[in-house]
Amino acid sequence: xxxxxxxxxxxxxxxxxxxxxxxxxxxxxxxxxxxxxxxxxxxxxxxxxxxxxxxxxxxxxxxxxxxxxxxxxxxxxxxxxxxxxxxxxxxxxxxxxxxxxxxxxxxxxxxxxxxxxxxxxxxxxxxxxxxxxxxxxxxxxxxxxxxxxxxxxxxxxxxxxxxxxxxxxxxxxxxxxxxxxxxxxxxxxxxxxxxxxxxxxxxxxxxxxxxxxxxxxxxxxxxx
Amino acid sequence: xxxxxxxxxxxxxxxxxxxxxxxxxxxxxxxxxxxxxxxxxxxxxxxxxxxxxxxxxxxxxxxxxxxxxxxxxxxxxxxxxxxxxxxxxxxxxxxxxxxxxxxxxxxxxxxxxxxxxxxxxxxxxxxxxxxxxxxxxxxxxxxxxxxxxxxxxxxxxxxxxxxxxxxxxx
Numbered sequence: 001x002x003x004x005x006x007x008x009x010x011x012x013x014x015x016x017x018x019x020x021x022x023x024x025x026x027x028x029x030x031x032x033x034x035x036x037x038x039x040x041x042x043x044x045x046x047x048x049x050x051x052x053x054x055x056x057x058x059x060x061x062x063x064x065x066x067x068x069x070x071x072x073x074x075x076x077x078x079x080x081x082x083x084x085x086x087x088x089x090x091x092x093x094x095x096x097x098x099x100x101x102x103x104x105x106x107x108x109x110x111x112x113x114x115x116x117x118x119x120x121x122x123x124x125x126x127x128x129x130x131x132x133x134x135x136x137x138x139x140x141x142x143x144x145x146x147x148x149x150x151x152x153x154x155x156x157x158x159x160x161x162x163x164x165x166x167x168x169x170x171x172x173x174x175x176x177x178x179x180x181x182x183x184x185x186x187x188x189x190x191x192x193x194x195x196x197x198x199x200x201x202x203x204x205x206x207x208x209x210x211x212x213x214x215x216x217x218x219x220x221x222x223x224x
Numbered sequence: 225x226x227x228x229x230x231x232x233x234x235x236x237x238x239x240x241x242x243x244x245x246x247x248x249x250x251x252x253x254x255x256x257x258x259x260x261x262x263x264x265x266x267x268x269x270x271x272x273x274x275x276x277x278x279x280x281x282x283x284x285x286x287x288x289x290x291x292x293x294x295x296x297x298x299x300x301x302x303x304x305x306x307x308x309x310x311x312x313x314x315x316x317x318x319x320x321x322x323x324x325x326x327x328x329x330x331x332x333x334x335x336x337x338x339x340x341x342x343x344x345x346x347x348x349x350x351x352x353x354x355x356x357x358x359x360x361x362x363x364x365x366x367x368x369x370x371x372x373x374x375x376x377x378x379x380x381x382x383x384x385x386x387x388x389x390x391x392x393x394x
Contacts, residue, residue, distance in 0.1 A: 009370075012377030018351035018358045044380050046394050048352065050387065053330035054337065056353035062338045062345060069244035073259055074236040077266045078229045084267070085228055144274070149294065151272070151287070164393055178325075179290065195290040197297070 008037055015044045128206070131158075132217040139217045141206050149197035152179055156208060164211045169196040170218075172204045179206070232270055235284070240266070243288050245335060249327035250296045261299070265292040289328065329392060336386035344379035347372055 007030050013019050014027050031038050061067065129140040135158070142153040154167055167179045179194035196203075200221060208216045225233075243265060248258040268291055269284070337345060350361040351372070358376075362369040387394060 009374045009377045012375075012380045013351065013358050013373045015380060016348070016351040016376050018356060018361065018372075018376065020357060023358075043384060043394070047380055047383060047387075050329065050333045050392070050394075051337075051348070051352055053326065053333050054353075056349065058334060059337065059345065059349050059353055062334070063342065067245050067248060067334065067338075068241055069262065070255075070259065073244070073262065074233060074240060076259075077236065077263050077270075078232045080263065080267055081228045081232050081270050082226065084271075085226075146272075195287055195294070197294040 007034075008040060011037060011041055011044060015041075015048060017048075126200070128219050128221060130217055130219040132215075135216045137208060137216040139206075139208055139219050141219050143200050143206075143221075145200050146195075149195065150200050150203070152194040152196065152206065154194060154206075154208075159208075159216060163216075165208050165216060166211070167194045168207045168209050169198045169203050170205045170207055171198050171202055173202070228270065231273070232266060235266060235269055235288075239285055239288055242285065242331070242335065243292060246289055246328060246331040247292050247296065249330055250293065257299075261292055261295050264295055332387065332390045332392050336383055336390055336392070339386050340379060340382050344375060344382055347375040348379050348383075351376060 007027060010027055014024060031041060125142060125144045127140060127142050131138045137158040140155045144151040169177045169179045177196050177198050179196040203221050205221060206219045210216060244258060244262050247261045251257040265288055269288060346365055347361060350356045350364055356364065358369050358372045361372045
């Protein structure tokens with residue numbers, strides 16, 4: 001018991017690669033006879049792959065604020081929003097046309113085109129749904145066309161519990177774009193929001209795909 | 225405070241740092257570009273209050289991340305469209321889809337690691353990132369070898385918990 005307890009602490013150093021070959025051998029021998037430590041090892045052993053996503057320099061810089069936004073960033077966003085709102089109000093008093101106002105945000109950034117009527121969307125919102133009889137998965141997607149693509153509201157049922165899926169927009173040209181690159185553990189169903197740069201008219205379908213690549217349901221944009 | 229200002233500040237307070245950390249990875253550490261992208265993303269959220277209201281609080285973040293990611297990609301495409309700016313290094317900077325997912329997970333890992341105590345992070349840095357043995361880490365950090373081991377263990381447990389809380393699938 002005591003020995004197992006001490007060895008359990010060693011699992012951390014083992015996973016970090018900080019043990020000597022002799023110490024590693026002791027752990028290897030112990031693991032073959034201790035289910036508790038084996039399952040513990042199982043939980044820790046995938047962490048190094050994730051740690052590899054960071055560099056030593058990044059870890060050294062932690063706590064120094066290097067990866068944090070500047071303190072005045074929020075003030076700049078507020079100022080931009082307030083200025084835009086004033087512009088909208090002013091335009092209401094003008095009989096002028098709806099000429100677009102082009103603002104270039106920053107010198108190095110994207111030439112970001114802000115429409116003078118940002119609430120106007122290129123097309124009507126539509127609701128699509130489909131069921132895959134084989135997998136039993138049902139999906140409804142409300143597509144809200146945007147100037148930059150489409151905002152998607154997804155409702156999903158009949159997904160195996162614990163499945164990890166993503167929402168993929170499939171273009172008419174065969175291109176694909178993950179409209180939600182986050183990971184969600186579904187418990188049979190889910191409601192979530194995604195966004196894609198693919199416009200509705202250039203989208204053939206919205207697919208719910210597992211991380212293993214299996215398509216649970218494909219929601220076509222037009223009935224064929 | 226106007227309602228516009230309150231809305232922007234509320235969204236920023238909850239998601240600003242996360243969004244910035246994510247975008248910074250997408251633009252290879254270029255702070256100026258990251259600031260511009262974050263600003264435009266938050267403005268779009270403000271312009272589309274339905275994105276904030278119609279969905280739960282938890283789902284705004286993926287919306288913000290996706291919009292930001294699209295802005296990064298659009299910016300690259302815009303540069304590509306101007307031939308005089310196209311150089312090998314610009315081409316190399318276009319994030320591939322895999323790298324975009326990677327940037328998201330990398331941000332989550334960084335955020336999780338940063339949430340650990342200074343002591344726990346120090347043993348992770350020494351042993352994992354600098355490749356020290358327990359004995360070397362013990363000398364560098366000035367703590368007993370047994371403490372290095374137990375801190376390695378508890379640091380990994382804490383990291384795993386922090387990652388789970390952030391929705392990272394292990």
